[in-house]
Amino acid sequence: MKGIILSEFVEFIEHQLGEDTAQKIIDDSLVKSGGAYSRVGLYDYQELIQLLTQAVAETETDATVLLDRFSHHLFGVFKRDYSVFFDGVATAAEMLKQIDEHIHVEVKKLYPDAELPSFSYTQEGPILTLSYQSPRPLALVAQALVGACLKYFGDNETLLSSDLADDHKSAHFSIRTEGGG
Numbered sequence: 001m002k003g004i005i006l007s008e009f010v011e012f013i014e015h016q017l018g019e020d021t022a023q024k025i026i027d028d029s030l031v032k033s034g035g036a037y038s039r040v041g042l043y044d045y046q047e048l049i050q051l052l053t054q055a056v057a058e059t060e061t062d063a064t065v066l067l068d069r070f071s072h073h074l075f076g077v078f079k080r081d082y083s084v085f086f087d088g089v090a091t092a093a094e095m096l097k098q099i100d101e102h103i104h105v106e107v108k109k110l111y112p113d114a115e116l117p118s119f120s121y122t123q124e125g126p127i128l129t130l131s132y133q134s135p136r137p138l139a140l141v142a143q144a145l146v147g148a149c150l151k152y153f154g155d156n157e158t159l160l161s162s163d164l165a166d167d168h169k170s171a172h173f174s175i176r177t178e179g180g181g
């Protein structure tokens with residue numbers, strides 16, 4: 001996993017909980033890197049799970065709640081640093097449909113060692129079904145990013161259901177889209 005997401009997670013907990021609590025979470029999580037992430041460095045994705053698990057324990061907040069807040073933060077960073085992917089995109093559904101064939105393709109060109117999941121979708125009437133598949137068990141991250149994407153575009157579209165595989169390496173998200181497209 002690239003350092004972008006990990007360094008943003010550290011920034012997020014520092015901002016939310018203060019430097020001291022963030023440092024305690026990093027120390028107690030026992031991450032191999034020691035929590036100093038370069039955005040372009042490559043790290044074990046397990047470090048994200050370790051940090052998240054420790055943040056959950058420290059704050060007694062649900063993992064899904066923390067991930068939702070973090071994803072909201074991350075989406076703001078995406079918009080700031082990769083605004084080109086937002087140009088001409090009017091709805092969350094449009095963005096979600098573009099992840100696999102456009103956004104993550106470009107991300108891979110920028111960072112050839114990035115480890116990206118794959119997404120596919122089907123649309124039946126107003127219902128968009130987005131499917132996540134990855135060698136890494138980050139379905140909760142995917143779920144939170146879908147939520148952040150919907151929120152970013154004004155919550156005009158709704159996540160109706162999430163169906164996560166037990167191993168968290170795949171998931172299906174059912175979204176009611178605008179206008180029945």
Ligand code: HEM
Nearest residue numbers: 001002078082085114115117134136138141142145146149
């Ligand atoms: C401007 C928009 C986006 C950018 C720049 C972006 C970029 C990235 C980057 C850099 C990574 C990390 C790769 C690595 O660590 O090696 C990543 C992973 C991921 N992205 Fe995106 N992304 C965007 C939009 C989205 C959206 C809308 C979703 C919604 C589902 C999404 C879902 C994910 C997931 C679930 C992962 C990690 C999961 C895994 O590795 O299995 N991304 N993305």
